[in-house]
Amino acid sequence: MVASGAALAQVVAIDVGHDAAHPGAMGAYGQPEFEYNRALAGVVDAQLRRAGWITTRIQDTGAGMPLEARVPRAVAAGAALLVSIHHDSVQPRYLESAQREGGERFRGYSLFVSRQNAQPEASLACARAVGAALQGAGFVPTTHHAEPIEGENRPWADAALGVYFYDGLRVLRTAPMPALLVEAGVIAHRDEARAAAHPAYQERFAAALARGLDACRPPPQNPPQASESPKRAPGNHLRPAASELARGSTALQP
Numbered sequence: 001m002v003a004s005g006a007a008l009a010q011v012v013a014i015d016v017g018h019d020a021a022h023p024g025a026m027g028a029y030g031q032p033e034f035e036y037n038r039a040l041a042g043v044v045d046a047q048l049r050r051a052g053w054i055t056t057r058i059q060d061t062g063a064g065m066p067l068e069a070r071v072p073r074a075v076a077a078g079a080a081l082l083v084s085i086h087h088d089s090v091q092p093r094y095l096e097s098a099q100r101e102g103g104e105r106f107r108g109y110s111l112f113v114s115r116q117n118a119q120p121e122a123s124l125a126c127a128r129a130v131g132a133a134l135q136g137a138g139f140v141p142t143t144h145h146a147e148p149i150e151g152e153n154r155p156w157a158d159a160a161l162g163v164y165f166y167d168g169l170r171v172l173r174t175a176p177m178p179a180l181l182v183e184a185g186v187i188a189h190r191d192e193a194r195a196a197a198h199p200a201y202q203e204r205f206a207a208a209l210a211r212g213l214d215a216c217r218p219p220p221q222n223p224p225q226a227s228e229s230p231k232r233a234p235g236n237h238l239r240p241a242a243s244e245l246a247r248g249s250t251a252l253q254p
């Protein structure tokens with residue numbers, strides 16, 4: 001089957017979290033997050049191109065990649081969507097006990113959107129579609145970012161689908177296009193760190209992510225906000241009511 005997006009190929013910016021100088025969280029086996037992010041982003045890139053997207057990757061190519069440089073890159077590439085790829089850790093209090101029984105109780109993916117993004121509804125719809133696709137592929141969300149402790153305490157945007165609000169995240173907040181941040185797994189967790197480094201796991205995760213992003217493919221942006229005429233079937237583009245932005249709403253029962 002020809003990819004439905006072929007006729008309306010759009011650009012998705014794949015933001016590879018962190019850079020070599022500031023490599024993010026530390027994995028259970030001493031490999032920094034940046035390396036996990038870069039590996040998964042490469043697989044995601046290939047999957048998205050296969051699905052009919054034009055991709056542009058925003059990543060450190062040796063000179064570092066500061067946060068403030070990322071969104072302008074996406075804009076310059078004409079991106080209709082921005083996906084930031086990260087891997088997760090836990091608060092220090094849990095890392096200190098990571099080798100003890102019960103210290104590894106957190107694992108799973110999580111998704112973040114900002115209500116300060118220019119297109120918060122489209123961002124949330126997109127994150128939900130990705131959450132549903134990930135769960136359809138057997139991935140389970142982590143709940144630890146909602147814990148009422150310092151450093152977490154993130155409000156749920158959709159608990160069932162593993163979507164949190166993180167309004168202040170710079171890349172999400174400043175993006176003029178719908179944007180979401182993906183924490184693909186908790187690399188402080190030994191089993192998850194091992195899995196996340198495995199190519200088959202990366203392929204499975206990337207395929208689910210691509211399926212989710214296909215469902216939130218924005219409509220082609222022709223001149224002035226083309227009217228509602230259904231010249232092209234709107235497909236499964238999601239556009240939730242503003243009221244759905246209220247926290248705690250759940251689109252899918254587990």
Ligand SMILES: [Zn+2]
Binds near residue numbers: 017
């Ligand atoms: Zn990160």
